[in-house]
Amino acid sequence: MRNPFFLTYGLILLGLVGYAEYSGWSPTAVNQLRNVPKTIRDNPGAYRSQYGGFHRYIGGK
């Protein structure tokens, strides 16, 4: 084998892609909250998103 490094590198890459696809894994995982109370359904405004208020206007020329 003339390219043992490339062989290893390529196999690792294929393995990572296969794992990512199989498990639905992503490096850009979204934030997760646990134990969101069921009362949120009755009062959605009580939910405190980690993204609330982070939006900004970027449109327009």
Added chain:
Amino acid sequence: MNSALANPPVVKPKAISCPNCGGPVELRGFANTLSVVCPSCHSILDTSTPAVRILQQVQIAERIQPTIPLGSRGTFENTPYEAIGYQIRDTLGDEGDGWSEYVLFNPYKGFRYLAEYKGHWSYIRAQTAFAQPATKIGTRRQMALLGRVYKAFDSATAVTSYVLGEFPWRVKVGERVRVEDYIAPPHVLSGEITSNEAVWSVGEYYTGAQIWQAFKLPGAAPAASGIYLNQPSPYTGRVGSAWNLCLLFLVALAAMAFFFAVRAQDKQVFDHSYSFVPGSTGEASFVTDYFDVTGKTSNVQVKIDTDLDNSWIYLNLALINADTGQAFDFGREVSYYHGVDSDGSWSEGSTHSSVKVPGVPPGRYYLRVEPENDGTNSSRLPIRYDLELRRDVPTWSWYWIAAVLILIPPIFTTVRSASFETARWRESDFVPGHAALEDD
């Protein structure tokens, strides 16, 4: 194998007296030696006849000791050879940057030669066959000998500047000969051409370490400098091999993409349209109905489609598991603007967007949605938006990223190989502006 070849008897050298200084001169090549340099007075003696005569008297500025001492024995092709002669040759017009040549002798095999330049060595044997012109590459000549084709590399006039020991020809200091080099690494075809004859020899590249091992010399060989004309490229075969492997990986990647695309559910689990009035007062957030996300833990794609027109909307989203209370919290801004100005029509942004939420376990879910738009940059017309959720969607970006990463090693190897060859040919006549060894 002939035992005489494998273990040749050590033969005592023949001794003569120098006719100039009377000093003893040893002849290790016996009748094969046509000239020898007196180690005492440095006269070059003609030994081709029993009456030894002075061929040339040489005034030397300093005695140069060969790296391989004359009389040393080294083994090449399973045959021992003795170093009996040494000469330094310079390129005419470029004196002081010469190369060394050693004459090796085995009484049963005859003469071989070693050439050394800046730590690069070639083991050379003279050829009785004549090299023949082969098909040219552009204007560059090629020569063929014994089934191997060599590319023209350089040509020059070589001048012998220093001699020591014995030679199978009548050597002279100051002797000039036209030399042409053609290469097929690790081999080099060298022609020494005079008006009367052309002598061809084929050399094979040796590292200093190999020479040191062959002669069992003490210490380590001096490090080689630069890239030599017949130095084998460390990338020979690796470029093609890397691209073949790359092709295999890309095929495997495509097969994997096909497999996962076929296997993926890509199933719609939720789809609903909503509208939002910018600047409206009151609680904007709401929750959707329950929907089931099935299958193994995988991604959920949220697709947002709007009717935005010179406006924007920010959707603060949470995908909440109704049973466990686990929430995937994310947000997306969608904006689309267009118009006409002095540069013509323009547009930016898009009316739709999507996000993939990875690693979502199966279960009963609902969405908590909080649309935002301050209403300052748009009319207060309602913004319609549609939310569609799909389960277990193939992530094509993985394959594109992997394909690009897989291309890096062969490209890198190709570039390194090309750099090596560029460095090799930079020393040749075939750099821009050079016309040597090219036909008109």
